[in-house]
Amino acid sequence: MTFPETQDPFAVATGGDAPLAQPEAAPALPPLGGGAPAPAAAVDPRRLHLLREVELGISVELGRSRMTVREVLGLAPGAVVELDRPAGSPVDVLVNGTLMARGEVVVVDDEYAVRVTEIVSADPALGLGA
Structure with a gap:
């Protein structure tokens, strides 16, 4: 389909003589990764x-x-799984999977507990480690 040069193609497509309203320009955003x-x-x-x-x-x-x-399927009661840390080394305390602290395992009233010895990500604004 060809349009006469004097006629707006949008007006022809809509059946009117007036051009369609153009959308307002979006505000300019700063470039990604640029600047500070x-x-x-x-x-x-x-x-x-x-x-x-x-x-x-x-x-x-x-x-x-x-x-x-194969090794996991071969586990049976009494099997020993060696870990990558020596005995007596600090344990990691994870909060929702994120390392937050380290500590030592203790027994309190016949149950295991952890005595926190180090806060890993102390942020003074959050009051951690206080």
Whole structure:
């Protein structure tokens, strides 16, 4: 389909003589990766009370080991799995899978516990390690 040079092709497509309204231009955004990085948002410690009742998963890791499927299928009661840490070394305390602290295993009322000896990512704005 060809359009006469004097006529707006959008007007022809819509059956009218007036051109269609053009959308407003979007505001210009700064280029990605260019310039100085944006400053990190400051955390207001007074608002942290809103999160005090949120439950988090805490786990303690004694060490790790890699095994083949054949080795895992061969495990039986009494089998020993060697870990990558020597006895007596600190254990990792993970919060929702993120390393937050290290500590030592202790026994409290016939149950295992961890005495925290080091906070790994102490952020003064969050009040960690206090």
